[in-house]
Every structure is written in structure tokens, then in C-alpha cells.
Amino acid sequence: MHNVFNLADVPAVDASDIGAILRLLVDSSRGLALLRGLKDHEIREIEDWIWTKFPDNRDGRLAIALRFRAVLGVFESRRFKALFLERGYRLFSALADQAASQPLNVRFGFNAQRLLLSLDAMTDTSRPARHAEPDFRIAA
Numbered sequence: 434m435h436n437v438f439n440l441a442d443v444p445a446v447d448a449s450d451i452g453a454i455l456r457l458l459v460d461s462s463r464g465l466a467l468l469r470g471l472k473d474h475e476i477r478e479i480e481d482w483i484w485t486k487f488p489d490n491r492d493g494r495l496a497i498a499l500r501f502r503a504v505l506g507v508f509e510s511r512r513f514k515a516l517f518l519e520r521g522y523r524l525f526s527a528l529a530d531q532a533a534s535q536p537l538n539v540r541f542g543f544n545a546q547r548l549l550l551s552l553d554a555m556t557d558t559s560r561p562a563r564h565a566e567p568d569f570r571i572a573a
Contacts, residue, residue: 438492438495440499440538440539440540441538441539441540442536442537442538443496443499443500443503443537443538443539444492444493444496445496445533445534446493446496446497446500446533447533448529448530448532448533448534449529450487450493450497450533451497451500451501451504451528451529451532451533452525452526452529453486454479454482454483454497454501455525455528455529456525457479457482458479459522459525463475464522464525467505467508467517468508468514468517468518470505470508470509471505476502476505479501480498480501483497483498483501499537499539500532500533500537501532503532503537503539503542503543504528504532504543506542506543507532507542507543507545507548510545510549512549513545513548513549516549516552516553516556520552520556523556524552524556527551527552527555527556528552530555531548531551531552531555532548535547535548535551
């Protein structure tokens with residue numbers, strides 16, 4: 434029996450899995466390589482690492498690899514590069530969180546605008562943090 438993997442709706446993964454890949458890039462002094470784009474052999478090295486790290490989870494590792502490829506696609510955006518240069522590596526934690534859970538279509542990638550706005554809000558230290566629930570109390 435064949436398992437069918439839906440490329441139009443790639444399953445969500447753990448943020449720690451995407452974070453591990455980003456950490457691997459930083460630890461191997463290739464974190465800034467995302468700005469210039471990774472070469473094919475670098476992408477294959479990372480995908481080999483994914484296959485080695487998750488040997489028992491075929492669909493999970495495929496989802497991780499596809500989500501990582503979509504992250505590479507996001508880095509092609511000029512606005513995303515500018516955000517990364519402004520915020521630095523602290524963007525990676527938020528990126529791992531969002532890239533692991535946002536809807537992903539392999540053909541179209543992430544919704545770049547939604548991802549950019551989410552990351553901007555999550556990493557902006559100049560604005561006070563938003564609370565999950567609004568305060569509806571009426572001042573007396």
C-alpha cells in the first residue's frame with residue numbers, strides 16, 4: 434500500500450526540528466549563507482543530515498525537508514533579507530516556530546507576507562509585547 438503525501442498541505446512539524454537545522458547552519462558558520470542562498474551541495478548535506486537524524490519517520494523527515502526548502506525560498510525575498518539583517522539571529526527562533534506550523538504548499542511556498550508580518554511582530558523589541566487577551570475593563 435502506498436502512502437500519499439499531500440504536497441498542497443505539508444503537515445506541521447515540531448519547531449525544534451526546524452530550529453535544529455538553523456542551529457546546524459549557525460554552528461557550521463553558514464548562518465549568513467542564507468542571505469546569498471545555499472548551493473546545491475550544501476542543501477544536499479542538510480537533507481542528508483535530516484535523513485540521518487530522523488531515520489524512523491519517513492513522512493516527518495520529508496515534511497521537515499520541504500519546510501526547510503520553503504524557508505530557503507523565503508530568504509530570496511529582499512524584505513526578508515532586510516528583516517534578517519536588522520534583527521540578526523534572534524529571528525531564527527521565531528522563524529523556526531512559524532516555519533514549522535504555518536500552512537505550506539510546496540508549489541507556492543509559505544504565504545510570504547503573513548510569515549514576514551508574524552516574524553516582524555515576534556522579534557520587534559521596540560514595541561511592548563501584546564497580551565493574548567484584550568483588557569475590556571471600563572475606566573471609572
